[in-house]
Amino acid sequence: MRKTFAPEHCNSFTDAQLFSLCDKPHPAQEPAYTDTNSPERWIATVHNPEGRQLTFTAVDHCLDLRREDGKMGKRCDGMLRYDTTVIFTELKQRRDKGSEWIKTAESQLRETISHFEVCGEAGTYKKKRAYICNSEQPAFRVSQIERMExxxxxxGYILRIEARIKID
Structure with a gap:
């Protein structure tokens, strides 16, 4: 069992009051990143009114999360950490009909969270959240309450399906 979830080279830090989590469209093979300068690339907008010091960890294309059979597992795009809060994020840029992209994103979050929960670091967080963010479909016709519950x-993680993350 590892004690820390992410190696240092996957982490970046910010105290910006407004920034975004970005990811290049599929089939890019680069990690997600934070951005304050190019709103046209923004997928999830992070509102950090108190300017808290946040750690963003790129997960997909940075962490090696293997299944028991040795194959690479599904990974979400990243996670934010501060104080006793951890927030996993899956970033999408799709205008699809239906909710298939939500199912895919949920699966990526679940598998990443299960890896995180077995490392020694997971127990230090009291507030645990997960976000599915889609810059192309920020509003939904169908309620996702049952899925979130x-x-x-x-x-044990609160799931939100929206493109705005508020740091409190």
Whole structure:
């Protein structure tokens, strides 16, 4: 069991009051990143009104999270950490009909969270959240309340499906 989830080279730091989490469109093979200068690339907008010191960890294309069979597992794009809060994020840029992209994102979050929960670091966080963010479909016609409640019951993480993350 590892004690820390992410190696230092996957981490970046910010205290910006407004910034974004960005990811290049598929099939890019680069990690997600934070941005304050190019709103046209923004997927998830992070509102940090108190200017808290945040750590962003790129997960996909940075962390090696293997399944028991040795194959690479599904990974979300990144996570934010501060004080006793951890927030996992999956970033999408899709205008699809239906909710298939939500199912895919949820699966990526679940698998990443399960890796995180077995490392010694997970127990230091009291507030645990997960976000599915889509810059192309920030609003939904169908309620996702049942999905979010089931996610919480099964993982202990509060799931939000929206492109705005508020740091409190």
């Amino acid at each position: 089931r996610f919480f019951r099964e993982t």
